[in-house]
Amino acid sequence: MSARAAVLAALTAVLLVAVSGCSNPPSPAVSTAPAAPTPTGSDTSATAPDTAPVVVDGLGLAILQNRPDYGARRLQLSITNETDASVTVTAARFSSPQFTTPVAAEKSTDVPAGLTRYLPVALPDAVCPAPAIVPELTVTVTDATGASRDITARPADPFGVLDRIATEDCLDVAVSAVATLRLSDTLRVTGDGPDAVAHLALIVEPRPKGVTTDTGGASDTAPAAPSGNGPATLHLDHAASTILLEPADGADWPLDLDVAPGDGPATLTLDAVPARCDPHAIAEDKRGTFIPVTLELAGGPAGTVSIPSSDPLRLAIYAYLASTCGFAVPNG
Template sequence: MRWRPALLLTAAVVLLAAAGAVTVRASTRKATVPTLHLSATAEQWRVHEVNRQLAIALHNNGDVPVRVTRVEPVLPSFDGEATVGTDALLPVGGLRVDVPVSYGTGTCVPTAAASHVVVTAHPEGSAATQRITIPLPDPNPLLDRLLAADCATQRIQRSVTLRFGPWTDAGAAGLRGDLVVERTAAATGTVQVRELDGNVMYRLELPSAVPLAEVTAAQPTVSVPLTARPARCDAHALAEIKKPFEFLATVTLEGGDPLVTAVPVSDDDKAALDRMLRRICKLPG
């Protein structure tokens, strides 16, 4: 029976070796990369509206800070949306961080298709990046509104062009000019301009007739006389306004529903209007 101690010793060595192997494997196992819990919405403030951007509002709902380095909007109902690089730190607690992205041009569909953003992100302090697909709320009233606005503009542009004619200095009365309405070759019926609105900085005085203008195959061009003058003269408003040269026209095509679009304003138009406002309001140039 003297072989038993040797057998027990051999078994003990095997067990110790196995335990050592387990210890080595455990110590060399890679650290677990935390799962990132992000959510997103699409917002738009005046500054983004001017630049045709969406603010992708990112929220970190996890328990580690997250750094986002890239945001890619995927908007099936828009053409030309653009990916942006960024360096946005999302703190713990769901604090919102906005990343502006260009949304392109809306197509003429009734409602926006389900959309999402793809973000490249990593836990703060880690180099392990992740690509995360985050759905945007669906249905999405903001995307629907942007689609409708772009579609209205496209439909109007297929049938008519709008522009301001040359401006004439009218002294204290402001500037005299015209809204020039020209029917395009692609138009298929009567086009009416029902209204033309001023804005926070500029008031437009127009004839009281409704419609303001009507163009047909027989009369494809009409000019509507108007006067532009300051609507207010405080420098603070001039400095803060995001769209000082937005003039919205309400148009109907072949008696259909009213569509609204902005009249294009050239650099010469902007310069003439700005000079007039500063002259009458006695603001520095």
């Protein structure tokens, strides 16, 4: 096998391991939204989430996100069988006012006594500003006798998933009214061996002046700022490192760019080096190729948006890490 073929085979194997995490039991995703205030008293027990599901008619109901769900915009419906007999969930329907439509799980699943099963659902478009969040989960259950029943409840949200998603969704909507942020599919690399530097291109594409995101039509004025005072403007402050990549010089990538509808496109170069050099970092990666950008809308929200890498860019980043970190490759 040639060295090039070996590299491709190794990267393919790593990618398969990385994406296989989608089937693992969910763990809470790390939020890029602003953190909630911490109580100032000495007793911090109030910040610990109650992870117990809401139990109705023998079923424990909750909602969660694991790390692979985060970028894919999925939610996990967690269903625990609190009875002493196996049941089959034949349907599950989730809704919340923060989303435009309800969603349903695509297939049924057996839930043995005492165990938990996770049903993934794709999240619909967001409603912004987000209304009061009152989720509802309806589960259709069939027992061993063939009897079927519907169970409806407000599921537990032990890690505040829905509040976080609402904050992030509406920040994304506000940002998209001003500009589109994306990473180029192409990764430029300079230097050799451990001194190689990857240059990611962050592309900023302002919306045409007068085009709104609500109707897709045109008007005579630019989108209004969230405050209602003047046209919307966006300030890109900085981009932060990930578990795989960090700035070649400094703790963050300074951006310091102001953007308004009608401006010309801009490309910002992020010079990056490996944040860590071990194959496990790639094999276990879920968010390392998402670049967090901290920004603020004039008179509106501020926070961090995560810019995803396309498949070609993600493969190029993994190849850069393998080459720069000197992952062993068989000769021949």
